[in-house]
Amino acid sequence: MRDMRIFDTNNTVVLGLIGFGGFLAVWTLLSLSGLIPSLFLPSPAAVVERFVYLLNHRFAGGTLVDHLGASMLRFAGGFGLAVLVGIPLGLLMGWFRLLDDIVTPLFDAVRFIAPIAWVPFAALWFGTGIGGPIMIIFAGAFPPCLINAYRGAKFADPRLIEAARMLGTPDRRMITEILLPSAVPSIIAGLRISAGLGWQSLVGAELIVASTGIGYMMVQGQGNVSTTTVMAGMIGIGIIGLVIDVVLRRVEEAILRRRGLSA
Amino acid sequence: MGAIRFDNVGRIYGNKQDGFEALKGVELEIADKEFMAVVGPSGCGKTTCLRFVAGFDRPTSGMVSVDGVKVTKPGPDRAVVFQQFALMPWKTVRENIELGLRNKGVPRAERRERIDRILALMNLTGYADAFPHQLSGGMQQRVSIARAYVLDPEVLLMDEPFGALDAQTRVVMQEELVRLARRNPRTVMFITHAVEEAVYLADRVAIMARQPGRVKEIIDIRSIREAERWDDHEKIEDVMDLESFVHLRTQIWRSLRQEKAMEIA
Numbered sequence: 001m002r003d004m005r006i007f008d009t010n011n012t013v014v015l016g017l018i019g020f021g022g023f024l025a026v027w028t029l030l031s032l033s034g035l036i037p038s039l040f041l042p043s044p045a046a047v048v049e050r051f052v053y054l055l056n057h058r059f060a061g062g063t064l065v066d067h068l069g070a071s072m073l074r075f076a077g078g079f080g081l082a083v084l085v086g087i088p089l090g091l092l093m094g095w096f097r098l099l100d101d102i103v104t105p106l107f108d109a110v111r112f113i114a115p116i117a118w119v120p121f122a123a124l125w126f127g128t129g130i131g132g133p134i135m136i137i138f139a140g141a142f143p144p145c146l147i148n149a150y151r152g153a154k155f156a157d158p159r160l161i162e163a164a165r166m167l168g169t170p171d172r173r174m175i176t177e178i179l180l181p182s183a184v185p186s187i188i189a190g191l192r193i194s195a196g197l198g199w200q201s202l203v204g205a206e207l208i209v210a211s212t213g214i215g216y217m218m219v220q221g222q223g224n225v226s227t228t229t230v231m232a233g234m235i236g237i238g239i240i241g242l243v244i245d246v247v248l249r250r251v252e253e254a255i256l257r258r259r260g261l262s263a
Numbered sequence: 264m265g266a267i268r269f270d271n272v273g274r275i276y277g278n279k280q281d282g283f284e285a286l287k288g289v290e291l292e293i294a295d296k297e298f299m300a301v302v303g304p305s306g307c308g309k310t311t312c313l314r315f316v317a318g319f320d321r322p323t324s325g326m327v328s329v330d331g332v333k334v335t336k337p338g339p340d341r342a343v344v345f346q347q348f349a350l351m352p353w354k355t356v357r358e359n360i361e362l363g364l365r366n367k368g369v370p371r372a373e374r375r376e377r378i379d380r381i382l383a384l385m386n387l388t389g390y391a392d393a394f395p396h397q398l399s400g401g402m403q404q405r406v407s408i409a410r411a412y413v414l415d416p417e418v419l420l421m422d423e424p425f426g427a428l429d430a431q432t433r434v435v436m437q438e439e440l441v442r443l444a445r446r447n448p449r450t451v452m453f454i455t456h457a458v459e460e461a462v463y464l465a466d467r468v469a470i471m472a473r474q475p476g477r478v479k480e481i482i483d484i485r486s487i488r489e490a491e492r493w494d495d496h497e498k499i500e501d502v503m504d505l506e507s508f509v510h511l512r513t514q515i516w517r518s519l520r521q522e523k524a525m526e527i528a
Contacts, residue, residue, distance in 0.1 A: 162319055163349035167363035167410070168339040177362070181353040259352045259396065 042228045050228035051235055059229065060220035061212060068236050070212040071202055074130055078137025079198045086145025086194075087187060091175050093146075094153025094183070107146065115140035115201035122205065133205040133213070140201030141194040148190025152183020188252040195244045203237055264330050265340075265417030265450035267293040267316055269478075272325035274311055279323075285311060287475035289325070296448040300455055300465035302515065308476030309454045313420050316452060317343050329418060339363050342411035346423040348403045350395040356382075356406050357391040363414045381413045384443070401432035405439075412443070421453045425460065434499050437463060445494065458515050462508060463499060470518050480518055484511060 024044055030036060031043035038046070054064035062070070093100045118139045122132040156179055164178045180187075206215025214233050221229025272289040275282040286308040293299040301309045314320040315327040318337040327334050329341065337343075342363075350359050357378055364374045382388050385405045395403050404424060411419055425433045437460060444451065444464070455461050461468045466485040469478050488494070491507040502508055 157349075159345060159347060159349040160351060162317075162337070163343070163345065163351075164362070165319075165337040166317060166339065166341070166343045167414070168337075168366040169362065170366065173366070177354075178351065181351070184353075259394070 039225070039227055042231060046228050047231040047235065050226075051232040054217075054229065054232050060217045062217075064214075064217070064232065064236055067212060067214045067217040067233075068240060071206065071214040072240065074133045074206075074213065075137055075199060075202050077130065078134040078202065079141045079195060081134065082138050082141035082145050082194060082198065083191065086142050087149040090146040090149025090151075091153045091179050091183065094150045094156075095171065095175055095179055100150075107143075111143040111147075113139075115197070116204045119205060128211065133202060136205035137198045137202045141198030144190040144194040144197060145187075148186045148193075149183055152186030152190075153179040155186075156182035184255055185252070188248060188255065192245055192248045192252075195248060196241065199237070199241050199244065264295055266295045266330055267291075267299075267418060267450060267452060268326075268328050268331075269312065269315075270326045270328070272312070272315065272322045272327055273475075274308065274320075275323045284475040286322070287477055289476070289478055291469055291478050291481075293450055293452060295450055298444055298448075298451040298453065298464060298466045299469060300453045300461035300467075301469045301471060302455055302458060302461050302519065303471030303476075304473055304519065305456075306476075307471040307473035309471050310422055311476070312471075313343075313422050313452055313454050316418065317341055317420050339367060339414045340416055341418040341420060342414050342416040344404070344407050344411050344419070344421040344424045346426045348395070348400075348407045348427075350403060350406055350410075352395055355392050355394055356387065356398075359395070359406060360410045360413050363410060367414070377413055381409045384412075385409045385439075399432070400428050401436060404428060404436065408440070408443075412447070417450060419449045419451045421451065423454050423456065426456065433460075438497075438499055440464060441494075458512055458519070459503060462511050462515065463502060468515060470515060482511065482515060482518075487511065 027041075027044055031038065031041050042050075051064070056063055058066075060067070089103070093103055115136050118136055119132075122135040122139075126132045126135050153175075160178060160182065161174075164174055169178065202213075203215040203218075206213040207219050214236055218230045218233040221227070221233065269289045269291040272286060273284070274286040275284050277283055289308075289312060291299075291312075301312065303309050311320060315322055316329065316334060318334050318341065321335075334341075351362070354362070360378050360381065361374055364377065369377070378391070379388075382391060385408060387402065387405055387409065390398065390402065390406075395406065398406070404427075408424070425436050428436060441464060453461070453464060462484055466483075466488075468482045468484060470480045470482065471477065472479040487507050491505060493502050493505065493508070496502045496505075
């Protein structure tokens with residue numbers, strides 16, 4: 001069993017690296033085997049080379065960094081809007097029964113529409129520059145924000161709510177000082193899902209409507225039959241997504257630790 | 264002022280015809296500044312009775328009133344101390360105690376002063392900026408009592424407040440509560456399983472029966488405590504040794520045991 005230490009669940013970094021390593025190994029073997037033409041599946045080395053090249057050479061109007069920057073700006077807009085609307089609305093729905101009964105059925109119907117399905121209207125209403133993509137990101141990022149804030153408030157410890165009511169806490173303070181802090185772990189979990197869906201929707205939206213951004217760069221790569229460009233874009237997307245998730249996870253851990261809820 | 268009155272109070276879960284009758288014809292009067300302990304077997308509805316006074320639940324028949332006014336919702340005039348403390352884990356000790364005062368619109372300087380005073384009274388000085396999870400169970404319950412007392416409520420409702428504490432801490436808290444209650448008397452409704460605790464703390468003890476839940480008997484403690492000068496003894500074990508204490512405790516135990524016997528039969 002002592003040789004199994006590497007699979008110890010505490011050793012998550014090592015296990016994560018094993019996953020990446022295995023993936024890269026299979027990829028390398030496949031591209032070296034010659035079974036698949038390099039256009040269909042470029043080798044990891046070619047993709048990395050292209051990635052580095054794109055970092056300081058312009059392609060489709062900008063470097064990889066420019067495109068990622070444009071995408072992140074849109075993402076910040078759409079995600080920020082989803083957070084600013086979704087969390088307060090979710091908390092209000094979790095406290096006011098009437099609002100819950102009015103909004104929930106509508107929301108349950110609308111949230112099953114894929115963000116990409118909003119593309120025609122997003123382009124029509126808000127244009128293909130920044131407004132349209134922001135709306136599509138919003139469509140992806142909004143539901144988890146709302147649902148998790150709502151659930152967090154709805155399932156807040158009833159004893160704490162009774163204690164607060166006994167202390168004469170008015171509705172507004174109940175939401176900001178009792179329901180919001182109660183819902184924080186659920187909200188952060190929601191933000192992680194929301195950021196993931198928002199970032200995915202963004203790239204989908206840019207494939208169609210934008211004239212800058214990482215998705216746009218990938219479409220241009222496709223047009224030029226440069227599969228390495230497409231894959232370099234995918235790497236960029238993955239890195240940013242991972243960074244967003246790691247940051248949110250750190251925030252979550254810090255909050256839980258402050259409350260003595262985790263080691 | 265703060266007299267509590269239960270007037271033919273009943274509570275049925277489910278529909279009126281064949282629902283479960285948890286409480287039936289509960290009659291109880293707790294005088295202003297009186298300390299009333301309520302004892303009874305599990306499921307007799309004693310906590311439900313307290314929740315009626317707090318305004319968390321409503322009876323299906325009869326009326327619960329404080330100073331002649333029907334209770335309809337919770338409020339800081341009837342402060343509750345919960346068995347599981349119910350402190351906000353994201354607020355410090357000071358912030359927890361402060362919430363009720365802020366809700367009442369007490370100015371900042373006065374809040375600070377009142378909180379410092381209650382912290383000193385409850386032996387919590389130096390812990391104002393600690394979070395609840397950093398404190399022991401006994402200290403958390405002190406914070407919970409401070410949170411209730413700082414509001415200077417007419418009525419104090421305590422639902423097995425020492426039930427979650429270990430035996431030693433429990434005794435210390437009981438002694439502290441006696442001192443607090445004698446120095447600063449309030450109308451108290453105190454729910455407990457522990458007969459000794461009831462006799463030691465209360466002016467009167469209400470014994471409840473179950474199926475359906477009702478008040479079966481009320482035992483006067485105060486007249487005996489005053490006649491026998493229990494308060495001259497500082498330690499709980501000295502009081503518990505007194506013949507008058509033992510006699511009252513036994514009387515309540517018998518009454519409760521009759522209940523148990525009926526249950527088994």
